[in-house]
Amino acid sequence: MSWEVRKMIDMFGLILILLSIFTIIPAIMAVVMKDLLSCTIALAIMSLILSLYFYLLQAPDVAIAEAGVGACLTTALFIVAIRATERYEGGENED
Amino acid sequence: MRKLAGIVIAGIFFISMMMLFYHLPASHDLSSNEYYYRNPINGSVANESIPEHYIKYTKNETGAVNAVTAIVVEYRGFDTLGEVTVLFTAATGVSFLLSLAVRGRKREEANLILKEGSKLVLPFILLTGAYIFIHGHLTPGGGFPGGSVVASGFLLMMLAYPKFFMKDRISWFESAAGTAFVVIGLLGLVLATSFLQNFIPVGTPGQLVSAGIIPLIYIAIGFKVGSELSAIVNKMKEVQG
Numbered sequence: 001m002s003w004e005v006r007k008m009i010d011m012f013g014l015i016l017i018l019l020s021i022f023t024i025i026p027a028i029m030a031v032v033m034k035d036l037l038s039c040t041i042a043l044a045i046m047s048l049i050l051s052l053y054f055y056l057l058q059a060p061d062v063a064i065a066e067a068g069v070g071a072c073l074t075t076a077l078f079i080v081a082i083r084a085t086e087r088y089e090g091g092e093n094e095d
Numbered sequence: 096m097r098k099l100a101g102i103v104i105a106g107i108f109f110i111s112m113m114m115l116f117y118h119l120p121a122s123h124d125l126s127s128n129e130y131y132y133r134n135p136i137n138g139s140v141a142n143e144s145i146p147e148h149y150i151k152y153t154k155n156e157t158g159a160v161n162a163v164t165a166i167v168v169e170y171r172g173f174d175t176l177g178e179v180t181v182l183f184t185a186a187t188g189v190s191f192l193l194s195l196a197v198r199g200r201k202r203e204e205a206n207l208i209l210k211e212g213s214k215l216v217l218p219f220i221l222l223t224g225a226y227i228f229i230h231g232h233l234t235p236g237g238g239f240p241g242g243s244v245v246a247s248g249f250l251l252m253m254l255a256y257p258k259f260f261m262k263d264r265i266s267w268f269e270s271a272a273g274t275a276f277v278v279i280g281l282l283g284l285v286l287a288t289s290f291l292q293n294f295i296p297v298g299t300p301g302q303l304v305s306a307g308i309i310p311l312i313y314i315a316i317g318f319k320v321g322s323e324l325s326a327i328v329n330k331m332k333e334v335q336g
Contacts (some may be wrong), residue, residue, distance in 0.1 A: 060235035061163050064227065068243040073324060076250050080331045 012056075019053045034089045040078040047071040158297030158306040159232040167237065168309045172291035175312075176276065178239075179319060183273065186323040193330045205255045213255040220248035228317030232306040238313040242320025249325045253332050261329040265322045272319035279308055279315070 026046040030039040047070030054063040131140050149162060149170070159165040167175055204210075227234075228241030252259045283292040291308075298305035 061161075061237065061240070064236050064240040065243070068240050068247060072247045073243055073250065073328070076247075076254075076328065077331065080328075084334070 016053070016056065019049060019056070023049050023053060035087065036082050036089060037079070037087055040075055040082065043078070044071050044075040047074070154300050156297075157293065157309065158300045159309050160301050161232055161235060163235070164231050164237050164309060164313070165306075168231075168312050169291075169293065169307075172280070172312070175316070176280070176291070179273065179276065179316060182320060182323055183269075186269075186327050189327050190330045193334050204257065209255045213251045217248050217252060220251065221245055224248065224317070224321065228313050229310065230303070231313035231317075232309045233301065233303070238316025239320050241313075241317040242322075243324055245317070245321035246324035246328060250328050253328060260333065261325055265326055265329075268318055269322040269326070272315045272317075272322070275315040276312060276319070279312055283308070 023046055026042040026049070030042040030046070033039050033042070047066055051063040051066040051071065054060075054066055131144050149166060153162045153165045154160065157165040157169045159169070224241045224244035226241075227236035227244060228238045231237035231241070249261065280291040283294050284290045286294040291312075293307035293309075295307040295311075297307050300306070304310075
């Protein structure tokens, strides 16, 4: 294994790869799940992990904005909107 | 069929995003040709690239230790005015749409722990938000994240108390802050040479009172974003109860 490859697969790179996997899993869950409330929580988790990712990539400005807007305010607005409409995707109205 | 179309569209998007990686410069190679500023009128080229200029001279030119803030507010201040306008338009649209909606059902009282705990936590959330936007030129953060933290504090109060509403006076804050931003820009036009140019002495970089107009503009943006987002949340709560 050459030096560059070993340098790429160091600890920091591993953490970044793990974090990106943890970012993708809630995103896919948000697409797949039918319960919109669970989707919102999944998106909030995604934003939280994404802000950690931004922090590790030395963009603390973006990390603060992502944690404040993505994980907090957007979640609240989505929950209010779900409360006004329907909780389940596909028209079955079970509140 | 729809799933197939979705997969194809997502695939095209993914490939085009991946193709961006070919156009990224190698790390620390900021002096490549694409980054030189070329004057559109006479075609002359500056003798250093724009990223290099930002990295080398930001601290002396603007007095801000945080280079991101210096770029957002000072070098690209006009773009920030545009961003603030976009947020203002969104808030206006939300309140216009929701003014037509019917009032929702009543909500029951929150429990004791949430009510008392939110009272205890609110000052600290507001303090953190104010710290983030006042210290925008020294530490990471700025008007937009600080304002959203302030708004999240009011959101907590709205969740805990069903009868907690923002007063209509909050729109005064919003318009005053927006006007302050534009007035500071116009003062730059009058006292210096161009719109949003710094006209206050820069001071010692690293101190709270330094960096000229950057803290002033960021305080204005913080108030504006905080009041706008609180107004949006407040409007949705008014409709939903």
